[in-house]
Amino acid sequence: MRPKISVSNLVLRYAGAAMDANGDALALQNVEFQVGEGEVVALIGPSGCGKSTLLKLVSGLIKPTAGGIEVDGARVERVPRGIGFMFQSDALLPWKTAQQNVAIGGMLAGLPAVRAHDLARSLLEDLGLGQALHKYPSELSGGMRKRVALGRTLAYQPTLFLLDEPFAALDAQTRITVGNRFLRVFEDLRRSMILVTHDIDEAIAMADRVLVMTAASGRIAATFEVGLPRPRDYYGSRFLPRFHELQQEIWDVLRRQLERAA
Amino acid sequence: MMQQRDTALTTTPAAKDAGADQVLPARRRAKLARLADQLIAGIAVLVLWQIAAQIGTNKRWISSPIDVAARAWDMALDGTLQMHTWQTLQEALLGLFLGLLLGTVIGLALGYWRRLSDALDPVIMGLYSLPRVSLAPLFIIWLGIGIAAKVALVVSLVAFVALYNVREGLKSIDGELVDAFRSMNASRAAMLRYVIAPSLVPWLLTATRICIGMALIGAVVGEMIGASRGLGWYVSHATNVYDITGSITALFILGILAMILNALLGLFEARVLSWRKDTRIAQI
Numbered sequence: 042m043r044p045k046i047s048v049s050n051l052v053l054r055y056a057g058a059a060m061d062a063n064g065d066a067l068a069l070q071n072v073e074f075q076v077g078e079g080e081v082v083a084l085i086g087p088s089g090c091g092k093s094t095l096l097k098l099v100s101g102l103i104k105p106t107a108g109g110i111e112v113d114g115a116r117v118e119r120v121p122r123g124i125g126f127m128f129q130s131d132a133l134l135p136w137k138t139a140q141q142n143v144a145i146g147g148m149l150a151g152l153p154a155v156r157a158h159d160l161a162r163s164l165l166e167d168l169g170l171g172q173a174l175h176k177y178p179s180e181l182s183g184g185m186r187k188r189v190a191l192g193r194t195l196a197y198q199p200t201l202f203l204l205d206e207p208f209a210a211l212d213a214q215t216r217i218t219v220g221n222r223f224l225r226v227f228e229d230l231r232r233s234m235i236l237v238t239h240d241i242d243e244a245i246a247m248a249d250r251v252l253v254m255t256a257a258s259g260r261i262a263a264t265f266e267v268g269l270p271r272p273r274d275y276y277g278s279r280f281l282p283r284f285h286e287l288q289q290e291i292w293d294v295l296r297r298q299l300e301r302a303a
Numbered sequence: 304m305m306q307q308r309d310t311a312l313t314t315t316p317a318a319k320d321a322g323a324d325q326v327l328p329a330r331r332r333a334k335l336a337r338l339a340d341q342l343i344a345g346i347a348v349l350v351l352w353q354i355a356a357q358i359g360t361n362k363r364w365i366s367s368p369i370d371v372a373a374r375a376w377d378m379a380l381d382g383t384l385q386m387h388t389w390q391t392l393q394e395a396l397l398g399l400f401l402g403l404l405l406g407t408v409i410g411l412a413l414g415y416w417r418r419l420s421d422a423l424d425p426v427i428m429g430l431y432s433l434p435r436v437s438l439a440p441l442f443i444i445w446l447g448i449g450i451a452a453k454v455a456l457v458v459s460l461v462a463f464v465a466l467y468n469v470r471e472g473l474k475s476i477d478g479e480l481v482d483a484f485r486s487m488n489a490s491r492a493a494m495l496r497y498v499i500a501p502s503l504v505p506w507l508l509t510a511t512r513i514c515i516g517m518a519l520i521g522a523v524v525g526e527m528i529g530a531s532r533g534l535g536w537y538v539s540h541a542t543n544v545y546d547i548t549g550s551i552t553a554l555f556i557l558g559i560l561a562m563i564l565n566a567l568l569g570l571f572e573a574r575v576l577s578w579r580k581d582t583r584i585a586q587i
Contacts, residue, residue, distance in 0.1 A: 100486050126486035132479045136501045136578045145497060149487040177578040197487050 043114055044075040045201060045233035046099060050108035053094065068094055070258040072108075079231040083244035085295065086254030086262075087302045092237045095259070096203045099235065100124050112201065125199030125232075129206040131190040133178045139165060139189045140174040146196030157196065164192040168222065184215035188222060195226065202227070202234040208243065220246065220275035228272050241295070245269070245287050246278045253294045256302035263294045366548040374552040388556055390533040394450055394522035395560075398457020399514055405458060406465025407507065413466075414473040431463045436524050443529040453525035453533075460521045461514040465507065472506030473499070508572050515564045519557055 051072040069091045076082045084092045097103045099110055101120040110117045112124075133142045140161045147157030165174055168188045178186050187207065194202070207223070208216045224247065227234060238244050244251045251265040269283055278284055349368045356367035378384035413420035439456050446452040480498050489497065526535025534553045541549030 097482075102482055102485055120485060120488050122488060124486050124488075126483065128479045128483060130477075130479050132477070132483035134480065134497060134501065136504075137497075146487065149484075149489055149493065179578065203486075 043078075045078045045080070045113065046076040046235070047111045047114075048072055048074050048095075048099070048108075049110075051095075051098065051105050051110065052107040053091070053098065053103075054106045067258040069098075069105075070260050072260060074252055074261055074264075076233050076235060079233055080250065081227065081234045081236065081248045083236045083238060083248035083251045084254060085238055085241060085244045085251060085291070086259065087256045087295070087299050088239065089302075090254045090256055090298075091259035092254055093205050096126070096205050096235060096237055100126050100203055102126075123198070123200040125194040125197055125202040127190060127194055127202070127204045127207045129209050131178070131183075131186040131210075133186060133190055133193070135178050138175045138177055139170060139181065139185075139192075142178070142189055143192040143196050146193035147198075150197045152196075160196055161192065164195055165189070168192055182215070183211050184219050187211060187215075187219050191223060191226065200232060202232055204234065204236045206238055207236075209239075216243075217276045223247075224273055224275055241288055241291050242279055243275075244291070245284055246273060246275050251287070251291060253291060253298070256298045262298060263291075265291055364547060366551045370548045371552045371555055374548050375556065378552070384556070387532055387534050387537050387553070388560065390450075391519070391522050391526065391535060391557070392560065394453040394525065394533065395457060395515075395518040397450070398454040398521055399461055399511070399518040401454065402458040402461025402518070403465045403507065403511060403514065406462035406510070407469050407503075409462070410466040410469025410473070414470065427463075427466070431467075435459045436520070439524050439528045442525065448529040448531065452529070453522050456525045457518045457521035460517045464514050464517065465510045468506040468510040469503060472503040475506075476502045504575060508568070508575070512565065512568055515568065516561060519561055523557065 051069055052067070053069040054067050072095065074082070084095065086092050094103070098105055099112070099117065101117045101124075112121050115121070134145070137145070140158060143161035143164055144154070144157040147160045148154060152160065162174060165171065165188075168191065170185060170188055170192070173181055173185055173189070178189070181189065187210075208220060211219060220243070227247075236244065236247055238247075245267055248267055251267060252261050253263045253265075254260065255262045265287060267283075267287060269278055269281060279288075352365070353368050356362045356365055356370075362370075375384060378387075413423065435456070438459060439452075442452040442455045442459075446455055476499065480502075481494070484494055484498055522533065523535030523538065526533035527539040530536040534557055537553040538550050541547075541553065
């Protein structure tokens, strides 16, 4: 079967990154991996390893120096249709209400305004935000804003989700409730996803496969099959024996990378 | 179980209403108190002015609030007050509008064509640093003593403020917002409509606030140099014949005009920026 995403020999150089032997700034070096249809892959690595950059490359927001990325078998030249990109900040329009923010996702996918607003209402209700339809982002808590952002992404009806540390700005408890909310949604949809995170537990709880990146000039250092049954619980999964094994194995690899970086 | 956890995150209607009941009157009371303070301060200044005029022999040089009020009343009765005020207001508002428009369009264009922007940067900075008020005689030579020369002078003052505010506004646009919309394949028009234009609104409102005073300056200076009517013409005409009361009356009306325009802008701002939760200025 054709993979959803195929990354091969990916190289990115740019000013400001660590220098290689030729004196070139190398952000990413010979990255290779694939994401299957419906598969959730977590990317984890020391900060500055280029994992967020990798997401931007996959989404076509920036162009690689060499190598290629294919989504659905087509080389990514510009931003492809059907990418659901979620950022560390919720990236909501502060001057639009929750419902308007979500509706814009639908309109950008080509829905007429009225239908997009109806869709926004039902999505927000499903996400437990029926009371917040007409509130502005500044009137919502961090967890609520994150769910509105998820609503907007869902309204855009993506076939591929790219999540860049989506829960990093949330406190520990909100992270669990929002994380569970995301798990329910994504396990229903069964869409392909790349999740960038610095949190080992989060990577294991969400992903089918965890890729650990090297410290400088990011490459893939190791790959782990998670193999935990679904549906999962964002918090409850961590009491399974397999979870502990993975935590240990991933940490061993990551620690070596962190030591190398230091 | 999920449902239960989540209700804790959403505010219940009852809790919201209880909060609103307490917050709103307090806010309104603070607003009324501030208005009262402003009224008292204004009256205090007028009273001090009147006392200073009364006790000194300098009434001839500084006039007095009562004389100014009497003059304004006379001028209102024979219609000259309205005529001069309307003339100046027309010049200022037309220039303000055209200047903001021109500055915004150029600012957006320079934001779009970066190379043009880099090339023109020194020229624009040079023009901006020029004391543009000194262009007034030139505008009058080029455009005559009618309204056009004054509008042009106002435009030359206002456009740069709009241009630099738009430029700063473009720089300060949240990069993740732009990336979020790019990742959803937003067209250039959609990006302008949803992200860029609304991001610039607070910057344009700030530019407008700064430019209200500038627009009045431009109109008045233009009139002082070459005109047959307007508050600026009145000031220079009165000063030439040592009619201090006449001069101060016209200046007083200009001040009131500026206050009214600022208050109107404040009301507009409160409406347009209602999505902002907290608009208080940081306490230093």
